[in-house]
Amino acid sequence: MTEQQYADMNKPGEIQTQCLRCGSCCRKNGPVLHLGDLKLIREKILLPGDLVALRKGEPALDNIAGRPVLLTRELIKVRGKNQNSWACPFHDPQSNLCLIHQHRPLQCRLLECWNTREITAAYDKNTLSRNDVFSRGSAMEEIVAVHEQKCPVEAFTDLLRQDMDSPGKKSRDINEMITYDERIRRVFQGKTQASAQDLDYYFGRPLKDLRTPLEAFIRQRFS
Ligand code: SF4
DSSP states (O other): OHHHHHHHHSOOOOOOOSSOOHHHHHOOOBBBGGGGGGGHHHSSSSSSGGGEEEEEEEEEEETTTTTTEOSSSSSSOOOSSTTTEEEEEEETTTTTTTTGGGGOOOOHHOOOOTTHHHHHHHHHSSOOOHHSSSSSOHHHHHHHHHHHHHSSSHHHHHHHHHHHHHHTTTTHHHHHHHHHHHHHHHHHHHHHHOHHHHHHHHHSSOOOHHHHHHHHHHHHHEE
């Protein structure tokens, strides 16, 4: 599409009615997956290294509320382009096109930046979690369950909060949880050859990386 065609689609002063393909949505954030997107994982359009599990209790930006929140349920999201950015890795900055356009996830299909009604209605409904992906009774489901039992984010946050109230009081428990989290990742990686990126999908982001954002959230919330 030519620049003239883009301009003709949305003339100054007119109400926008279609996508300008400016790429700004994709540059800001990739989508969270819904149950309908499960086939994209099954068909390997989206690979483990493309995704990250945001576990219950993790701090995340609520795009609708426009502020950071602690998640009340797990989400699976397309990972950011790099560590410092949530820009979608499927956005091609040269062409401003989506590299998986035919297979783009539900949120991308619903998002109309000029009319957010549909995306707002669907935003927190039927979101995907690892329980939907890993078959019941599978080894993967079992490992994830053990990890969740030993390293739940909410319990980790509680330890951090107590330690911030009384410095040093919970540092041993905090370090034990971080060490267990690291060990289970290392063992899994040794047995499966999963990449470091894959681990963020199988086990969520490492607790040691969540510590600083969680402490910042606690400070903000309780100061
Ligand atoms: S999957 Fe495609 S449409 Fe969706 S945010 Fe990424 S680049 Fe944009």
